[in-house]
Every structure is written in C-alpha cells, then in structure tokens.
C-alpha cells in the first residue's frame with residue numbers, strides 16, 4: 101500500500117483496514133457527520149421493526165399475556181445480563197430500569213447504609229470507630245449526580261464534600277461512607293482511574309459508586325475485575341438504546357443481600373404478587389427494581405443490543421478504534437486549525453482518554469451552531485466547550501477528517 105499524501109488519503113486507508121467498518125451498515129445514517137453519539141446514539145436499522153412488533157403483536161394482540169409470554173416481567177434482569185459483559189460483569193448483577201439519576205440515588209443511599217451498618221474504621225456493629233457520615237462526590241461530575249448526592253447526604257445524615265477525582269485518595273478518611281465518581285468526565289472526556297480509585301476507597305473502608313454513562317459501550321470497564329461495589333449508567337449514548345432508554349444498576353453479587361434500596365417498590369419484593377403490606381426484598385439484582393418497567397423503551401434497548409452479540413463485537417476492538425479515531429481527530433485538528441484558535445481539554449494520554457474530544461474555544465456556542473448547519477453534528481457545553489463524540493461502531497476515519505476540515509473552515513469565518 102502506498103503512503104498517503106494527505107490526511108484525506110490516510111483516512112481512506114484507515115477506513116479500508118478497519119475491522120469494524122461494516123458495522124456502520126447496521127445503523128440509520130445519512131450524509132451528516134454524526135459525532136454526538138456520546139449524547140444520543142444513532143438508531144440501529146432493525147430496531148423500528150422490532151418495536152413495531154412489540155406494539156402491534158405483543159401489546160396489540162397478546163395484551164396482558166405478554167407479561168409472561170413475551171417475557172416482559174423478567175426483561176429488566178434479562179436485559180441487564182446482556183449489558184453485563186459490556187461492563188465486565190458476570191450475569192446476575194445488573195438490572196435495567198429507571199433513569200441514571202434515579203439509579204444514582206438508589207446506589208448512593210444503599211452504599212451509605214452499608215457503610216453505616218459496618219460501623220466506623222474500628223469494626224462492625226457500630227463498633228469502635230467513628231460513625232461514617234461523609235459522602236465524597238466528584239467535583240467535576242455531571243450535575244445530576246451532584247444534586248442527588250446532596251439530597252442523599254441530607255437524608256442519611258452525612259456531610260457532602262466535592263473533591264476532584266485525582267484528590268480522592270487524600271480526602272478519604274475513617275468517616276467516609278461512600279464516594280460517587282464519574283468514570284469519564286462528560287465535559288473534558290477525561291477517563292478516571294477506576295481500578296486505583298476503587299482500591300483507595302476500599303482501603304479506607306468506604307464504598308465506591310461509579311457512573312459509567314460515558315464509558316459503557318466505548319471502553320472496557322471491568323466492574324468485577326476491579327471489585328467495584330455499585331455502578332450505574334445510561335443506555336442512550338454508546339449503547340444506542342434510544343432517547344430516554346432506561347438506565348442500569350450494578351450491585352456486586354456479595355453485596356446484594358445487604359443492598360437496602362431507598363426505593364423499595366413492589367417489583368423488588370420477594371413475592372410481588374403476594375400483595376403483602378410488609379416489604380420483603382427479593383434476592384439478587386432484582387432488588388434494584390422499583391415499579392412497572394417501561395416496556396416499550398426497554399424492548400427497544402433490547403433490540404439495539406443485538407448489534408453487539410450478533411456480530412460478536414469485542415469491547416477491546418471498540419476501544420482500539422476509539423483511540424485511533426480520537427488520535428486521528430486531534431492530528432487533523434492540529435494540521436487544519438490555525439494555532440491558538442482551539443485548545444484540547446481532553447488528555448493526550450490514552451490511559452486518561454474516553455471516547456470524545458473536547459475543544460475549548462471562545463465562541464463555542466456559535467461555532468457549534470455553524471458546524472451543525474454545515475453537516476457536522478457535535479455539541480456544545482457551556483461556557484466554552486465543543487464536544488465531539490466518537491462511536492466506533494458507526495464513525496469512520498473519513499468522518500473524522502471531514503469534521504476537522506469543516507471545523508477549520510468554520511473557525512476561519
């Protein structure tokens with residue numbers, strides 16, 4: 101193969117050698133360069149027919165029988181088991197339902213309850229150590245996690261302290277009950293050290309809750325391998341589940357008997373159809389359920405997940421392509437955009453980079469508006485960040501080169 105003489109030529113060669121290139125055909129896309137899959141993933145082409153079947157046949161014809169015959173009742177656990185391998189979890193630990201925000205609430209309150217039950221550093225049963233009455237929250241978190249942490253702290257009698265993820269090890273103490281962290285920063289695209297931070301939280305006797313919204317489906321997470329306690333994530337970004345598709349909750353198997361949900365609805369009851377006045381929790385991940393699942397969204401997500409197992413896509417291959425795409429984008433931006441016009445706030449080191457590139461730019465809101473008019477869709481985060489998300493299943497290297505070229509033209513006026 102001859103050496104390409106331009107970035108466009110290089111993009112063509114990279115696309116030709118891309119083992120995931122054929123996956124693009126599985127999605128509904130057009131001439132627009134879509135770099136916003138870190139906000140809303142594209143539509144997998146087979147999903148509309150599957151959803152139509154759920155509506156017309158399962159609901160329209162089978163009606164109430166579908167709770168059993170179409171597997172509606174057990175869909176939250178069944179679909180959780182499909183997400184599990186994508187986040188490095190064995191089956192039986194992930195349940196799907198509710199929004200990420202609601203799952204952050206369940207996980208964080210349950211984590212604090214476990215920590216307070218453990219007692220202080222001196223030992224269990226309200227033992228010798230001081231009571232655990234502090235929650236640490238990622239100071240750079242997506243806002244919803246911060247709002248919920250504030251409420252969870254008030255409800256559990258804890259103080260809340262906002263700490264940058266890198267500062268967490270130094271901020272932990274024998275009063276720390278739980279730490280809520282984002283795996284990838286939604287604004288900068290920075291990937292935090294999940295294994296190292298989880299180990300530090302555990303060494304302090306506290307519980308780690310991770311928000312995986314910007315990592316699941318884009319890079320390996322390794323929940324079981326790294327001993328994460330609890331985790332949550334959305335499914336409408338890199339898992340392409342559709343607008344408002346339900347989120348998931350991971351509860352590590354050995355913690356499940358102690359998971360005391362602050363939202364103990366009838367769907368997590370040991371005997372949901374016993375209609376008992378007293379609550380008794382089911383065993384397993386089902387404990388994370390609350391009320392009737394949103395079946396239409398849930399089954400759209402179920403269908404969307406087919407792209408992973410039908411084509412045997414590996415998360416390692418997705419990660420390798422994601423890094424190649426973001427590297428190439430940074431190179432193209434460096435080559436095309438005049439010096440000083442934008443500044444990348446996404447770390448250059450692979451170990452610290454998620455699947456997006458964020459560029460700081462004074463007039464970012466206006467620039468993104470014009471980029472979208474020119475067919476390059478990313479998004480803008482106030483006050484000054486242009487965000488470009490790279491979903492390896494459907495973004496190619498020619499998209500990357502075009503986006504950087506159109507960005508340079510747009511910045512030129």
Ligand SMILES: Cc1ncc(COP(=O)(O)O)c(C=O)c1O
Nearest residue numbers: 199200201242244286311313334
């Ligand atoms: C890190 C993170 N957490 C939570 C959310 C949103 O939560 P919810 O699904 O409740 O809207 C987002 C949405 O973009 C997010 O990026």
